[in-house]
Amino acid sequence: MAGSFSDVAQEDLTCPLCYELFVDPHVPKILDCSHVCCQVCLKRLVKGGKSTIYCPECRQTIHVPQGKIPALKTNLRIRSLAEKHIQIGATAQKMQRRQTITCTNHEGEKMYFHCVACNVPICQFCLLHSHKEHDVREQKAVVQDKKDEMEKLMREAIGDVKSYEARVQGLNDLEQGIEKALKQEEAEIDECAERIRRKCQALKIQLRQAEEERFNTIREERERLGIQAKNIRTHHNHVESNIDTMTDYDYISAHDEFMIKMKALTVKEKGADIYMKPSVSKFVATPGELKLGWFSKPKHIDPDQEFGEFESASGLVSTPLGFLTVSDFGNNQVSVYSEQHNEYKKLMNITLTSSNQCMPIDVAAAPDGRFLIVRGSGIEVYSIKGKYKRKIGTSSITEGGEGANTVDVCSVTTTRDGRILAADYGKSAITVHDPMGRIVKTISTSVKPQCLAAIHDSHVIMSDFHSGKVCIIDLQTTEETLNVDIPEAQGVCYDEQTNCILVVRNERGSEPGRVFIGTGVIEQYCRTTGRLIACLATDLYHPRALAFTSDGRLAVADSKTIKVYKNI
CATH class of the missing domain: 2.120.10.30 (TolB, C-terminal domain)
Structure with missing residues (x-):
């Protein structure tokens, strides 16, 4: 029959260098010489990226693949035994704590009873002497009642937790609803702003169209006056350049022609009526202030x-x-x-x-x-x-x-x-x-x-x-x-x-x-x-x-x- 874990010496499950049990992070690694050391200690030996180390026990040269200790094989059997050793120790401590304690007044007597009046554990001799007139129950029954009481309270506590979680979820839903409503309101504001922008653009176009005819008249009048001024200046320069060089006979002959053309160029024609309006078209806003909308808050009236x-x-x-x-x-x-x-x-x-x-x-x-x-x-x-x-x-x-x-x-x-x-x-x-x-x-x-x-x-x-x-x-x-x-x-x-x-x-x-x-x-x-x-x-x-x-x-x-x- 296989021996219990208590028969296994603890030193067989510990690293020979740091004396830690072969559990994470002290993973047992098998060397080429079959000795076992923990991963933490071996990493200290390969500092500097070395690819070879010496076995801590037999001093044999050990090759480390690419200088990486985790690449060495793990002794899964030893690691499993070390983990079970820890579990057995913890279970033993728990069982030791749960063992019935002995009475302090009667040596060697275990306290299997509980005095309800004094709320203390007692042994059978205490039951017959100092607590014989008291209400006494078996300790297991008292423990079970207290466990039931605690379980009831814990169930109520879980109910409270669920209630609080539901309220938290309700607050989350409320927050999401408010956020959704805010986005909807922002979208409506953006839509309102876009409508106003389009309306303003249309008003600008209407304003331009209202003055477009006047702009065309101004451009035509400007072009006509420019041509007339150019013609007068050209004829003026022509007369000026010839009046001093011409003979008296030639000037007398050309004088009438010069005069007729100059008078024709300087005739004051009635220009376009572009100065009658003192200003551009007037924009007339509708009565009252511009109302984009409003923000509302919950309210109550009486x-x-x-x-x-x-x-x-x-x-x-x-x-x-x-x-x-x-x-x-x-x-x-x-x-x-x-x-x-x-x-x-x-x-x-x-x-x-x-x-x-x-x-x-x-x-x-x-x-x-x-x-x-x-x-x-x-x-x-x-x-x-x-x-x-x-x-x-x-x-x-x-x-x-x-x-x-x-x-x-x-x-x-x-x-x-x-x-x-x-x-x-x-x-x-x-x-x-x-x-x-x-x-x-x-x-x-x-x-x-x-x-x-x-x-x-x-x-x-x-x-x-x-x-x-x-x-x-x-x-x-x-x-x-x-x-x-x-x-x-x-x-x-x-x-x-x-x-x-x-x-x-x-x-x-x-x-x-x-x-x-x-x-x-x-x-x-x-x-x-x-x-x-x-x-x-x-x-x-x-x-x-x-x-x-x-x-x-x-x-x-x-x-x-x-x-x-x-x-x-």
Whole structure:
């Protein structure tokens, strides 16, 4: 039977020069004489690039290939034995540490028990005498309990580590998201700068073109005057060179010819009118400062005022006279409010016609102050004093010109030039009416429009709560200039100060058409890219509509009340 590693003498596994075990970096190398020395010691012997050395034990000359000790053969058997020798020694020390220690009070007695009360290990004699009244357990059981406790704590610690690592990953993702957003913003700034550069270049070209005709006139006049001066000087030199050398007879004969030609050359012709304008074409900048854009930071606004007791405020508009008009769907009424001493007071209730029992869905105001109220898929017109005037026709001719289609109106807004825009939810279209209410155009939309807001006279914003879309449509070309996903979007409006669109949203419930009360928000989006800029307000009850007051404050119909914000 092979002997154990303890039978192997340690000196057989060590270098005869440095007495280090044959383990890295002291790799055992076999010499030609079969003796073994470590690589470290042999390297010291070949300093200077020598190709031969003497064996440290037998002094025999040993050839070293190219003077490189690592090229010598390694005694793998000895190195393996040396490594195992180290492992056995470490295991023996570990086992020695784990052996049960003996009692200090009773010689030779090993302590197999543990006193819980005193929290000390004891032997069997200690158990019978000094600790017989104490709670005593086997030491192995106590150790196992403590190991279980430590393992539980370590598992919790690992859970904390994973939590911290997840947070670190979240921070990394946040940093990457910010970096990506920064690059996108930089690209947008570069694009804006490029547009400005192209515009400036076009203005320079226009300026040059505006003065090009004058430049041509100047060049032609300069060339004409130069030729005339040259001709006069040539004739002058000719007369001057001949007047003194000619005989009196010859001069008298040539005098008339000289005079006629000189007078012809010096006739004052009317030159081109190049001195009438005192300066070049004047560049006229558009009014206001040049606005390249802006940087936005997350912000939050709080309501400055809150008024009204509504059942379900569904529409909101600021009239040209400065009034706030609210359509209350739940109470079947439209109320007009005016600001008095920094508070909104009810001015009047518009008495709706009894012939139409449908609830008011939305309200808008014409430039002349008239009220437009959406009821029963139609639009009713009321005077400034709230008197019923007439009903706007709600039928449009089909594309083929055959018959008429009923317009299913659910929202209405007006442009500055008095045109009326109605959202035809049933046919996914927007109908454009003239100030008298006649339909002049029907614009098909990619989604079903539910809420509308005009951008001056050129564009209209629309939202569709069910599809979660907000679009901007060019009223002239009927093309969509923006189409973005904004889930649960309802009321929309345009902010002239920032050139942004504002949207009210509600978190949708599990049932179709149901929303969670108290989860409404007001968000600000870029008009051109649809990028979310900021969440302006949260925790709204159930917002439906937005409007700016005459003094520039933002008002929101929050179902039960109207909230007015001081600034954005």
